[in-house]
Amino acid sequence: xxxxxxxxxxxxxxxxxxxxxxxxxxxxxxxxxxxxxxxxxxxxxxxxxxxxxxxxxxxxxxxxxxxxxxxxxxxxxxxxxxxxxxxxxxxxxxxxxxxxxxxxxxxxxxxxxxxxxxxxxxxxxxxxxxxxxxxxxxxxxxxxxxxxxxxxxxxxxxxxxxxxxxxxxxxxxxxxxxxxxxxxxxxxxxxxxxxxxxxxxxxxxxxxxxxxxxxxxxxxxxxxxxxxxxxxxxxxxxxxxxxxxxxxxxxxxxxxxxxxxxxxxxxxxxxxxxxxxxxxxxxxxxxxxxxxxxxxxxxxxxxxxxxxxxxxxxxxxxxxxxxxxxxxxxxxxxxxxxxxxxxxxxxxxxxxxxxxxxxxxxxxxxxxxxxxxxxxxxxxxxxxxxxxxxxxxxxxxxxxxxxxxxxxxxxxxxxxxxxxxxxxxxxxxxxxxxxxxxxxxxxxxxxxxxxxxxxxxxxxxxxxxxxxxxxxxxxxxxxxxxxxxx
Amino acid sequence: xxxxxxxxxxxxxxxxxxxxxxxxxxxxxxxxxxxxxxxxxxxxxxxxxxxxxxxxxxxxxxxxxxxxxxxxxxxxxxxxxxxxxxxxxxxxxxxxxxxxxxxxxxxxxxxxxxxxxxxxxxxxxxxxxxxxxxxxxxxxxxxxxxxxxxxxxxxxxxxxxxxxxxxxxxxxxxxxxxxxxxxxxxxxxxxxxxxxxxxxxxxxxxxxxxxxxxxxxxxxxxxxxxxxxxxxxxxxxxxxxxxxxxxxxxxxxxxxxxxxxxxxxxxxxxxxxxxxxxxxxxxxxxxxxxxxxxxxxxxxxxxxxxxxxxxxxxxxxxxxxxxxxxxxxxxxxxxxxxxxxxxxxxxxxxxxxxxxxxxxxxxxxxxxxxxxxxxxxxxxxxxxxxxxxxxxxxxxxxxxxxxxxxxxxxxxxxxxxxxxxxxxxxxxxxxxxxxxxxxxxxxxxxxxxxxxxxxxxxxxxxxxxxxxxxxxxxxxxxxxxxxx
Numbered sequence: 001x002x003x004x005x006x007x008x009x010x011x012x013x014x015x016x017x018x019x020x021x022x023x024x025x026x027x028x029x030x031x032x033x034x035x036x037x038x039x040x041x042x043x044x045x046x047x048x049x050x051x052x053x054x055x056x057x058x059x060x061x062x063x064x065x066x067x068x069x070x071x072x073x074x075x076x077x078x079x080x081x082x083x084x085x086x087x088x089x090x091x092x093x094x095x096x097x098x099x100x101x102x103x104x105x106x107x108x109x110x111x112x113x114x115x116x117x118x119x120x121x122x123x124x125x126x127x128x129x130x131x132x133x134x135x136x137x138x139x140x141x142x143x144x145x146x147x148x149x150x151x152x153x154x155x156x157x158x159x160x161x162x163x164x165x166x167x168x169x170x171x172x173x174x175x176x177x178x179x180x181x182x183x184x185x186x187x188x189x190x191x192x193x194x195x196x197x198x199x200x201x202x203x204x205x206x207x208x209x210x211x212x213x214x215x216x217x218x219x220x221x222x223x224x225x226x227x228x229x230x231x232x233x234x235x236x237x238x239x240x241x242x243x244x245x246x247x248x249x250x251x252x253x254x255x256x257x258x259x260x261x262x263x264x265x266x267x268x269x270x271x272x273x274x275x276x277x278x279x280x281x282x283x284x285x286x287x288x289x290x291x292x293x294x295x296x297x298x299x300x301x302x303x304x305x306x307x308x309x310x311x312x313x314x315x316x317x318x319x320x321x322x323x324x325x326x327x328x329x330x331x332x333x334x335x336x337x338x339x340x341x342x343x344x345x346x347x348x349x350x351x352x353x354x355x356x357x358x359x360x361x362x363x364x365x366x367x368x369x370x371x372x373x374x375x376x377x378x379x380x381x382x383x384x385x386x387x388x389x390x391x392x393x394x395x396x397x398x399x400x401x402x403x404x405x406x407x408x409x410x411x412x413x414x415x416x417x418x419x420x421x422x423x424x425x426x427x428x429x430x431x432x433x434x435x436x437x438x439x440x441x442x443x444x445x446x447x448x449x450x451x452x453x454x455x456x457x458x459x460x461x462x463x464x465x466x467x468x469x470x471x472x473x474x475x476x477x478x479x480x481x482x483x484x485x486x
Numbered sequence: 487x488x489x490x491x492x493x494x495x496x497x498x499x500x501x502x503x504x505x506x507x508x509x510x511x512x513x514x515x516x517x518x519x520x521x522x523x524x525x526x527x528x529x530x531x532x533x534x535x536x537x538x539x540x541x542x543x544x545x546x547x548x549x550x551x552x553x554x555x556x557x558x559x560x561x562x563x564x565x566x567x568x569x570x571x572x573x574x575x576x577x578x579x580x581x582x583x584x585x586x587x588x589x590x591x592x593x594x595x596x597x598x599x600x601x602x603x604x605x606x607x608x609x610x611x612x613x614x615x616x617x618x619x620x621x622x623x624x625x626x627x628x629x630x631x632x633x634x635x636x637x638x639x640x641x642x643x644x645x646x647x648x649x650x651x652x653x654x655x656x657x658x659x660x661x662x663x664x665x666x667x668x669x670x671x672x673x674x675x676x677x678x679x680x681x682x683x684x685x686x687x688x689x690x691x692x693x694x695x696x697x698x699x700x701x702x703x704x705x706x707x708x709x710x711x712x713x714x715x716x717x718x719x720x721x722x723x724x725x726x727x728x729x730x731x732x733x734x735x736x737x738x739x740x741x742x743x744x745x746x747x748x749x750x751x752x753x754x755x756x757x758x759x760x761x762x763x764x765x766x767x768x769x770x771x772x773x774x775x776x777x778x779x780x781x782x783x784x785x786x787x788x789x790x791x792x793x794x795x796x797x798x799x800x801x802x803x804x805x806x807x808x809x810x811x812x813x814x815x816x817x818x819x820x821x822x823x824x825x826x827x828x829x830x831x832x833x834x835x836x837x838x839x840x841x842x843x844x845x846x847x848x849x850x851x852x853x854x855x856x857x858x859x860x861x862x863x864x865x866x867x868x869x870x871x872x873x874x875x876x877x878x879x880x881x882x883x884x885x886x887x888x889x890x891x892x893x894x895x896x897x898x899x900x901x902x903x904x905x906x907x908x909x910x911x912x913x914x915x916x917x918x919x920x921x922x923x924x925x926x927x928x929x930x931x932x933x934x935x936x937x938x939x940x941x942x943x944x945x946x947x948x949x950x951x952x953x954x955x956x957x958x959x960x961x962x963x964x965x966x967x968x969x970x
Binding site for chain 1: 759763
């Protein structure tokens with residue numbers, strides 16, 4: 001059962017081949033057997049999952065099953081879940097049990113899905129390798145010496161290893177697409193505002209967006225349909241109807257205009273990654289698409305702009321972790337300042353502290369204009385680059401990451417880690433949707449093709465990815481890890 | 487000796503009387519059990535997001551319209567970042583760069599009856615913090631977040647005031663505008679209105695401002711006046727002794743009646759303002775603003791002018807009676823019933839205000855309704871009762887003796903006797919009982935008789951237990967005595 005897509009599992013449940021309880025039990029068994037090595041889960045909610053599966057089976061017996069009823073999922077530990085620890089990968093929230101559900105969690109519950117647990121992640125979603133987690137790094141099931149990517153590394157590894165058919169991640173600068181690429185799965189970052197942020201622990205509010213991570217674009221379409229939509233509790237969610245994401249999936253790609261941003265094929269791009277991406281583009285040409293080179297001239301400003309805006313917002317968003325009301329509190333504080341200083345010094349890891357310091361600095365008097373204001377101006381230019389490009393082409397394609405997964409512990413210098421996100425970060429600054437799909441391997445390590453579309457073009461984007469997956473089988477490959485536990 | 491001038495600007499924080507908080511659905515009611523009115527959003531739990539309360543926006547815009555301010559099409563919420571235990575998110579959501587209300591002005595009434603315009607720089611929306619409770623926790627601090635997220639309108643004046651009295655008049659004008667508009671209960675004791683005063687002094691005639699200090703969180707009209715007076719004197723003394731005023735934040739201590747330093751400019755926080763990414767800019771279209779404009783009640787300055795021009799009241803009376811919406815509404819209701827503005831004004835400011843002050847009540851708490859008072863005045867005007875009896879009736883109404891003036895007049899037999907025969911009988915009796923006085927009267931020069939008649943009037947009124955019409959008694963007495 002563990003190697004099936006959500007779509008296949010839904011069909012099997014509907015046909016009565018097995019029950020949700022059997023499926024859930026089987027996957028919990030795999031987690032039990034394999035995750036000690038992988039470390040992709042922070043919390044496994046086995047009892048709740050079995051009870052939910054039971055309920056789903058009963059609903060099905062009464063003829064009340066929807067398309068997602070009884071399907072097992074996992075949630076990045078950034079989504080608030082009522083009564084379940086929500087750590088955000090941090091010691092700061094190691095003791096935090098959320099008293100409420102995030103909007104997307106509510107929606108998935110209503111759809112009848114079964115949550116197996118909360119997946120590992122970079123602390124407060126700050127990282128590109130999952131190595132900043134308080135709960136230790138996650139390993140890449142394709143190569144246990146490699147990182148799974150980050151920050152949604154636990155979700156990506158769990159799906160790739162067949163511990164769960166799909167999971168939710170969040171993407172602030174590539175945190176869904178890059179780990180999806182590193183782990184050989186499909187991951188979609190929706191348009192900013194498409195999915196409610198209510199109940200998602202905030203990192204950088206103007207960039208954060210939740211999205212599905214699964215084996216196929218079709219599975220992502222199912223999940224996006226379940227979680228998308230306007231939410232009165234999130235003022236930045238967009239009041240716009242949710243289309244049927246399945247409906248577009250059959251459309252032909254004949255006449256599709258693909259743009260290849262020349263800035264995405266420059267220095268620092270691993271030759272194996274470039275070769276795989278160019279091969280994927282040839283597959284699209286064979287499906288009737290036309291290809292042209294385009295330019296996104298402000299691309300090289302994206303990382304500097306991001307590392308001003310995201311830490312600025314983070315420095316403010318993370319101020320609430322002060323040891324006063326919830327989260328980590330130091331022992332025996334001698335006064336208020338001591339309480340703040342030690343609780344935060346002990347509760348936050350290095351990378352989080354680094355970004356809080358950067359953000360605090362760039363917002364301070366005398367620097368605000370030079371950094372924050374300037375970065376916002378750059379952000380507008382980057383957004384304009386994409387709007388201009390989409391005047392001429394339907395989608396943009398390029399690598400999701402300049403290299404395949406790197407070794408655990410390989411990137412000690414924070415800036416070299418930040419450069420990992422060179423192809424993903426601009427997309428968050430522009431607010432547009434992007435998807436990463438498996439498109440080959442460099443040795444044992446997967447390579448991801450990134451496809452970008454205009455604002456709210458998820459139906460077209462998912463279909464473009466889906467058509468590729470109809471023509472190729474990269475997404476069906478399974479790692480050797482865990483095969484014997486079938 | 488050098489003549490000094492005090493320069494004052496006020497920042498007034500007004501709690502808006504929305505039912506729920508500015509960014510959450512929790513109740514704003516005062517006085518609940520600590521932390522019983524703080525939801526996940528108010529607690530700043532991980533993952534929560536603010537949603538702007540439209541009622542707070544409407545109230546802020548009404549205030550802006552009420553002071554003839556510019557209402558910008560777009561306003562933006564910013565985060566003001568600082569750590570404090572009763573500030574749950576580590577930032578206060580406020581409006582730094584694009585406030586909801588632009589420049590406007592407030593007219594204040596000065597003691598000499600003239601008026602002065604005080605410019606308002608802007609007014610912005612923000613959320614209140616919680617409260618730190620330092621008592622009852624044995625060396626620890628309790629945090630009550632019920633108030634966290636209560637909507638505040640911060641009204642920032644230009645430094646246009648030149649005395650503590652003007653500052654108080656301005657504060658009173660703001661108080662009456664917000665209560666007229668129904669956007670705040672204006673209850674200073676419960677903290678619904680608080681103010682920070684920026685105070686500096688300069689030699690009279692000098693153009694540049696002196697170095698200012700900011701006195702934080704003064705919460706009564708009286709304290710504002712005393713704090714400013716103290717602070718101005720302190721600054722003048724300091725400068726005259728060769729010292730310099732330091733720009734700093736000071737606290738007013740009402741028990742010692744002094745201000746003392748809280749923190750200097752060097753110790754001031756860098757609040758690292760930036761636009762709140764969780765809230766969209768507020769865009770107000772003209773139709774929305776026009777709709778609010780059409781719903782505005784008549785405001786104190788307009789009312790004051792109308793009371794003078796149309797009702798013929800003095801500037802003083804018009805000022806007092808328009809000072810609060812409750813007062814004005816009461817007065818106008820009394821006037822409606824009795825039909826005479828001057829009588830209504832006299833009674834509301836005289837007998838009623840006296841009684842309210844004596845028992846420390848506000849006009850909404852008056853036991854005598856406007857209808858009851860109006861009907862009472864009617865009975866004075868149509869000569870049913872004398873002025874003296876009217877006071878007795880008022881006291882009886884105040885004590886709840888009966889529902890209406892007429893019922894009390896009947897029950898107490900206070901109806902003025904206008905029956906000439908009855909009055910004449912009483913006069914005859916008084917004349918018969920006062921032979922000495924009658925003899926004196928008869929012997930007196932006619933021009934001295936006027937004074938002497940008072941004695942007889944008094945006796946007759948006494949005999950009638952105040953129910954005889956004094957004018958009538960007077961006239962009849964003269965007739966009788968002069969013809970004896």
